[in-house]
Amino acid sequence: xxxxxxxxxxxxxxxxxxxxxxxxxxxxxxxxxxxxxxxxxxxxxxxxxxxxxxxxxxxxxxxxxxxxxxxxxxxxxxxxxxxxxxxxxxxxxxxxxxxxxxxxxxxxxxxxxxxxxxxxxxxxxxxxxxxxxxxxxxxxxxxxxxxxxxxxxxxxxxxxxxxxxxxxxxxxxxxxxxxxxxxxxxxxxxxxxxxxxxxxxxxxxxxxxxxxxxxxxxxxxxxxxxxxxxxxxxxxxxxxxxxxxxxxxxxxxx
Amino acid sequence: xxxxxxxxxxxxxxxxxxxxxxxxxxxxxxxxxxxxxxxxxxxxxxxxxxxxxxxxxxxxxxxxxxxxxxxxxxxxxxxxxxxxxxxxxxxxxxxxxxxxxxxxxxxxxxxxxxxxxxxxxxxxxxxxxxxxxxxxxxxxxxxxxxxxxxx
Numbered sequence: 001x002x003x004x005x006x007x008x009x010x011x012x013x014x015x016x017x018x019x020x021x022x023x024x025x026x027x028x029x030x031x032x033x034x035x036x037x038x039x040x041x042x043x044x045x046x047x048x049x050x051x052x053x054x055x056x057x058x059x060x061x062x063x064x065x066x067x068x069x070x071x072x073x074x075x076x077x078x079x080x081x082x083x084x085x086x087x088x089x090x091x092x093x094x095x096x097x098x099x100x101x102x103x104x105x106x107x108x109x110x111x112x113x114x115x116x117x118x119x120x121x122x123x124x125x126x127x128x129x130x131x132x133x134x135x136x137x138x139x140x141x142x143x144x145x146x147x148x149x150x151x152x153x154x155x156x157x158x159x160x161x162x163x164x165x166x167x168x169x170x171x172x173x174x175x176x177x178x179x180x181x182x183x184x185x186x187x188x189x190x191x192x193x194x195x196x197x198x199x200x201x202x203x204x205x206x207x208x209x210x211x212x213x214x215x216x217x218x219x220x221x222x223x224x225x226x227x228x229x230x231x232x233x234x235x236x237x238x239x240x241x242x243x244x245x246x247x248x249x250x251x252x253x254x
Numbered sequence: 255x256x257x258x259x260x261x262x263x264x265x266x267x268x269x270x271x272x273x274x275x276x277x278x279x280x281x282x283x284x285x286x287x288x289x290x291x292x293x294x295x296x297x298x299x300x301x302x303x304x305x306x307x308x309x310x311x312x313x314x315x316x317x318x319x320x321x322x323x324x325x326x327x328x329x330x331x332x333x334x335x336x337x338x339x340x341x342x343x344x345x346x347x348x349x350x351x352x353x354x355x356x357x358x359x360x361x362x363x364x365x366x367x368x369x370x371x372x373x374x375x376x377x378x379x380x381x382x383x384x385x386x387x388x389x390x391x392x393x394x395x396x397x398x399x400x401x402x403x404x405x
Binding site: 178214220250253 | 278280281283284285350354355357
């Protein structure tokens with residue numbers, strides 16, 4: 001009898017989500033004050049084991065400081081809006097659980113590096129997208145349009161499957177030390193998206209794309225530091241894709 | 255903190271149209287690094303093995319040992335290849351670092367000029383020594399010459 005009486009209580013204990021205190025250390029930047037300067041600001045919150053960094057940012061913005069600015073759209077790891085530098089690593093705030101970070105110390109959140117900061121965690125993505133546009137990320141074909149679908153075998157599709165996963169969050173490009181130096185390098189994301197079409201059997205713009213990436217600021221600036229592969233929230237083997245583009249250029253040249 | 259980067263030029267703003275389709279030195283520089291790297295592994299470890307392990311090992315290295323090696327065309331070619339490949343390989347590595355990290359044009363030009371001067375001086379001097387090396391120059395005072403010269 002006692003066992004039965006205890007049961008409901010035990011069930012609530014089991015279902016309860018553990019909560020904990022966490023300090024968020026955010027890099028703030030307000031362009032509208034007289035002498036704009038980046039500064040750190042700390043917020044202490046009570047969060048739960050199921051909460052992500054994005055939830056913590058929401059809590060700050062909604063309950064503590066409405067002036068905090070950051071991007072997010074879908075909040076489920078697919079729109080690529082909320083890439084930021086969390087504890088020194090580029091990640092999506094919506095895919096990073098607080099409990100997976102070291103909550104005994106403040107969790108630092110900075111804007112992604114190498115792009116101009118507009119406000120708080122929001123950066124100007126235009127240089128990033130300009131590189132993306134330059135590799136012509138669309139299907140290029142010649143001749144008449146077929147009357148049915150452009151067919152492709154499963155093997156042909158598998159050839160570029162990995163690089164179709166890109167969500168253009170810029171986590172890779174802004175983790176690249178070569179991109180940080182002067183921002184002139186095409187960056188991993190542009191090369192990944194060129195790779196997606198270069199190795200697509202239906203596409204005929206491969207030569208043009210390889211020519212574009214065989215640039216002083218193209219694939220040859222890659223030093224294979226693997227920062228991009230580590231940063232990619234989609235698990236794309238970015239460095240491998242870049243190496244494949246390099247090899248394609250070399251074999252085309254010789 | 256470096257929170258702000260006031261002006262990031264749009265990507266590849268300075269790209270010259272002439273680059274397109276022309277000879278791309280970066281491609282060849284990249285390939286050279288791979289090829290020379292592989293050859294250098296063989297050359298350098300062969301060099302270390304012959305100098306430090308074979309025969310009396312490191313104890314055998316003296317003026318006569320080096321003079322003996324450079325009297326053979328095989329080691330002349332070996333050392334010459336090692337000199338050229340290592341120097342160009344290293345120079346190209348430092349060149350990319352300078353290109354990456356020197357922000358001002360003046361800094362970059364000065365550093366690269368110094369780098370290329372160092373390359374040329376070392377390669378020319380080294381090549382000259384490998385081919386003109388004479389352990390027993392005629393007319394030198396006897397006490398400055400190694401013992402085997404009198405033989």
